[in-house]
Amino acid sequence: MKAAGSKRTATGIFEFMYKYGTLITILLLVVFFGFATDNFLSQSNIISIFRSISIVTIIAIGLTVSLAIGGFDLSVGSTATLANSIVISMFVWHGLNMGLGIAFALIACLIVGLVNAFLVINFKIQDMLMTLATMFVFQGIAMTYTRGATVSQNMIMPNGDFATGKIPAVFKSLGLVPGIIIVMIIVVLVVHVFLTYSKHGRYMYMIGGNPEAAKLSGIAVGRYRLAAYLISALFAGIGGIILGARVMTAEVNSGGGYLMEAVAAAFIGYSVFGAGKPNAFGTLAGAVLIGILTNGLVMMAVPYYAMDIVKGAVLALALAITYYKRKH
Amino acid sequence: MSAKAAGQLAMKDISIAFPGVQALSHVDFEAAAGRAHALIGANGAGKSTLMKVLSGAHDHYSGEVFLDGKAISIRNPKNAKDNGIGIVYQEVDTALIPSLSVGENIMLEQTVYGMKGKHLMNWRKLHREAEAVLSRMKVSIPTRRLVQELTLAEKQLVLIARSITRECRFLVLDEPTAPLSHTETERLFDLVTLLKSEGVGIIFISHRLPELYAICEDITIMRDGKVVHSDRIANVEQHAVVEYMLGTKLDGQFPERSGSIGEIAFEAKGMKDPGKIDDVTLNIRRGEIVGIGGLVGAGKTELCRALFGASESAAGECFVDGKLLDCRTPYHAVRSGIALVPEERRREGILVEESVAANLTAASLKQYTRFGLWISRRKEYAAAAERIAALGIKAPGPDTKVKHLSGGNQQKVAIGKWLLVDAEVYIFDEPTKGVDVGAKRDIYELVAELAARGKCVLYASSEFPELMGLTNRIYVMYDGKITKELLTEQTNEEEILLYSTGGLVKA
Numbered sequence: 001m002k003a004a005g006s007k008r009t010a011t012g013i014f015e016f017m018y019k020y021g022t023l024i025t026i027l028l029l030v031v032f033f034g035f036a037t038d039n040f041l042s043q044s045n046i047i048s049i050f051r052s053i054s055i056v057t058i059i060a061i062g063l064t065v066s067l068a069i070g071g072f073d074l075s076v077g078s079t080a081t082l083a084n085s086i087v088i089s090m091f092v093w094h095g096l097n098m099g100l101g102i103a104f105a106l107i108a109c110l111i112v113g114l115v116n117a118f119l120v121i122n123f124k125i126q127d128m129l130m131t132l133a134t135m136f137v138f139q140g141i142a143m144t145y146t147r148g149a150t151v152s153q154n155m156i157m158p159n160g161d162f163a164t165g166k167i168p169a170v171f172k173s174l175g176l177v178p179g180i181i182i183v184m185i186i187v188v189l190v191v192h193v194f195l196t197y198s199k200h201g202r203y204m205y206m207i208g209g210n211p212e213a214a215k216l217s218g219i220a221v222g223r224y225r226l227a228a229y230l231i232s233a234l235f236a237g238i239g240g241i242i243l244g245a246r247v248m249t250a251e252v253n254s255g256g257g258y259l260m261e262a263v264a265a266a267f268i269g270y271s272v273f274g275a276g277k278p279n280a281f282g283t284l285a286g287a288v289l290i291g292i293l294t295n296g297l298v299m300m301a302v303p304y305y306a307m308d309i310v311k312g313a314v315l316a317l318a319l320a321i322t323y324y325k326r327k328h
Numbered sequence: 329m330s331a332k333a334a335g336q337l338a339m340k341d342i343s344i345a346f347p348g349v350q351a352l353s354h355v356d357f358e359a360a361a362g363r364a365h366a367l368i369g370a371n372g373a374g375k376s377t378l379m380k381v382l383s384g385a386h387d388h389y390s391g392e393v394f395l396d397g398k399a400i401s402i403r404n405p406k407n408a409k410d411n412g413i414g415i416v417y418q419e420v421d422t423a424l425i426p427s428l429s430v431g432e433n434i435m436l437e438q439t440v441y442g443m444k445g446k447h448l449m450n451w452r453k454l455h456r457e458a459e460a461v462l463s464r465m466k467v468s469i470p471t472r473r474l475v476q477e478l479t480l481a482e483k484q485l486v487l488i489a490r491s492i493t494r495e496c497r498f499l500v501l502d503e504p505t506a507p508l509s510h511t512e513t514e515r516l517f518d519l520v521t522l523l524k525s526e527g528v529g530i531i532f533i534s535h536r537l538p539e540l541y542a543i544c545e546d547i548t549i550m551r552d553g554k555v556v557h558s559d560r561i562a563n564v565e566q567h568a569v570v571e572y573m574l575g576t577k578l579d580g581q582f583p584e585r586s587g588s589i590g591e592i593a594f595e596a597k598g599m600k601d602p603g604k605i606d607d608v609t610l611n612i613r614r615g616e617i618v619g620i621g622g623l624v625g626a627g628k629t630e631l632c633r634a635l636f637g638a639s640e641s642a643a644g645e646c647f648v649d650g651k652l653l654d655c656r657t658p659y660h661a662v663r664s665g666i667a668l669v670p671e672e673r674r675r676e677g678i679l680v681e682e683s684v685a686a687n688l689t690a691a692s693l694k695q696y697t698r699f700g701l702w703i704s705r706r707k708e709y710a711a712a713a714e715r716i717a718a719l720g721i722k723a724p725g726p727d728t729k730v731k732h733l734s735g736g737n738q739q740k741v742a743i744g745k746w747l748l749v750d751a752e753v754y755i756f757d758e759p760t761k762g763v764d765v766g767a768k769r770d771i772y773e774l775v776a777e778l779a780a781r782g783k784c785v786l787y788a789s790s791e792f793p794e795l796m797g798l799t800n801r802i803y804v805m806y807d808g809k810i811t812k813e814l815l816t817e818q819t820n821e822e823e824i825l826l827y828s829t830g831g832l833v834k835a
Contacts, residue, residue: 198701206690219658221659277681
């Protein structure tokens with residue numbers, strides 16, 4: 001009886017930690033870095049943390065939607081790169097206005113989503129493998145489009161002239177505080193409401209939970225999978241555009257680095273408040289956790305090149321907890 | 329021991345229980361070398377369990393096994409193989425490695441057990457030996473072909489070949505003919521005859537009476553975990569076999585049927601699904617419960633899925649009140665007013681990780697939304713709570729995750745989902761499978777109530793007492809075809825079973 005009792009307590013502790021572990025970790029990290037460094041809790045640093053996580057969060061939110069239907073969109077990083085390249089080049093090369101520049105970038109992203117969905121749905125290939133392939137394809141397309149060069153104002157064009165287009169000032173404000181943080185918060189709220197309170201969100205979770213049962217309940221599974229990949233690509237595109245606004249250039253493979261952090265944020269998010277499935281607030285919490293960790297470690301003079309060790313370890317831990325929970 | 333004991337396999341007083349079920353109780357079974365022994369019984373009678381005991385798949389049974397009069401210990405699959413007992417399960421794919429060659433699959437056991445101290449494969453020897461086995465069976469399959477390229481019948485032959493690579497004295501074939509075509513079956517029977525002549529004892533599980541009479545010498549009939557009859561097959565009439573197989577009646581379980589039966593409302597014409605169902609045509613009147621009878625593998629589930637648009641390869645036309653329905657996919661079928669309660673509850677019917685409320689409203693969510701978009705929790709929970717009470721679902725509340733409910737309550741949720749949709753045609757596929765007695769009664773009542781409301785109900789079941797107690801009319805399926813249409817009040821279980829086993833069809 002005693003053994004059973006202690007086992008139950010152990011399960012209880014695991015349940016508690018599963019639900020609140022991420023939030024507790026965030027709190028502990030804040031306390032730790034607050035004591036260990038001088039500036040961590042300063043207002044400017046806190047704002048800088050939120051600014052630094054906004055792009056990851058937006059991209060991770062799109063990934064979250066693809067995870068909700070039981071898919072996995074690995075091409076979000078490349079899609080962000082593509083959007084970044086297109087939006088900046090539209091301004092710099094073609095002198096388009098802000099609306100048109102963003103529209104072209106988002107249209108390109110929707111095509112990306114369409115291609116992903118078409119391949120995954122029609123060829124019944126595992127989502128992760130298929131999008132691994134398209135990740136390279138879209139990355140290559142973005143690079144080919146920019147001819148392997150960084151796009152920026154006054155860049156030298158192939159014919160030797162300087163590019164004359166200017167990036168609109170309003171566009172720049174999207175990448176500054178508070179614009180960048182506002183965009184992030186809107187994205188999180190919209191997707192949270194969509195996934196939790198709309199019929200379509202409910203259907204997506206059903207498909208993710210049991211595609212066969214969802215199909216036999218009369219849900220148009222194919223259409224929702226298509227929608228999820230479109231949404232995923234769309235948010236990756238928004239992330240890429242915001243990235244462009246923040247750095248005002250389009251570097252080669254600029255979005256690639258966001259993939260890993262987005263995956264980590266989304267998987268950390270599974271457990272937040274015991275949701276047990278991909279969800280928007282959880283993903284935000286995951287991004288905050290990674291952001292605090294990165295920021296604090298930088299302040300403690302941990303070199304940037306060692307940061308991937310920490311991020312990778314956090315992802316591994318989040319995965320371990322998610323899969324352990326599924327079995328128990 | 330007498331001379332009779334030589335070449336004799338005997339299982340004595342075998343009992344085995346699984347949580348909640350006494351699968352076998354005090355079973356005695358005997359088979360002889362060089363003869364084929366038919367083992368028959370309704371679903372759940374314990375045939376497969378008995379053969380699993382014999383092949384070492386279960387180790388927690390009581391009782392003893394004798395070979396040539398000597399007690400042998402069979403506690404794991406290796407014990408069984410060492411004693412020359414082989415088994416070919418119905419699901420051949422579980423025992424084969426599809427990406428390896430035929431030769432490697434045939435010689436699998438030698439590769440695993442016979443390579444002690446060796447590290448290099450002798451490929452030539454392996455393929456030569458595999459070829460020798462196949463030629464002994466008078467079968468020609470190139471040993472270097474990959475198993476994934478084979479037909480189902482060929483895969484079966486590969487498994488039989490594997491069983492006889494070592495000395496094989498008794499070979500169990502568990503429903504080997506169910507998926508085979510006529511010519512493939514004949515080829516298998518030739519092989520069985522050949523093995524018999526070599527002195528191998530065959531234990532042949534099948535639901536198909538004519539086949540058993542064609543190749544078996546002896547027969548054992550099981551029911552409810554017990555052996556009810558064992559004799560030379562020539563001494564037992566087909567009708568008698570059927571009588572022995574039938575289980576106890578479920579009297580008093582079934583609701584009184586009221587309400588009148590109207591005109592034909594639902595019609596399905598020329599339903600086809602290659603290899604599964606063949607040209608099925610049926611109709612249902614308003615307020616009528618129509619049964620689909622037949623044994624496992626007869627094509628009942630495939631028919632239900634085809635009607636619901638859940639099989640991509642299926643073709644055929646469905647009509648309600650003479651109007652052609654669009655049933656390309658389940659999505660379209662639901663919009664056309666068809667509902668399906670599928671057989672595999674956990675895999676197809678419910679979302680275990682979701683709440684009872686989410687499950688109940690899965691097919692009718694639009695009714696509980698504002699502007700067809702935002703879910704109204706209040707409306708959703710009110711509808712769910714009302715359903716929970718009406719169906720007698722034992723759950724703490726609409727919030728409870730379905731995985732915490734019992735099987736019977738899960739099934740009520742799977743059915744309840746469709747009661748919130750106003751469908752015209754309800755298809756039930758084995759709805760009482762794995763459900764306790766009390767919940768069964770509730771489910772029968774639900775089905776009867778739907779019919780009383782003037783709906784068309786199609787009820788597929790391999791439990792014939794259910795069909796007798798609940799339906800107005802029964803279509804019997806055998807081998808993917810409807811072989812007989814029976815009026816329930818003019819028939820009996822015996823007749824259904826006879827048509828289900830293909831008896832009388834060829835006569």
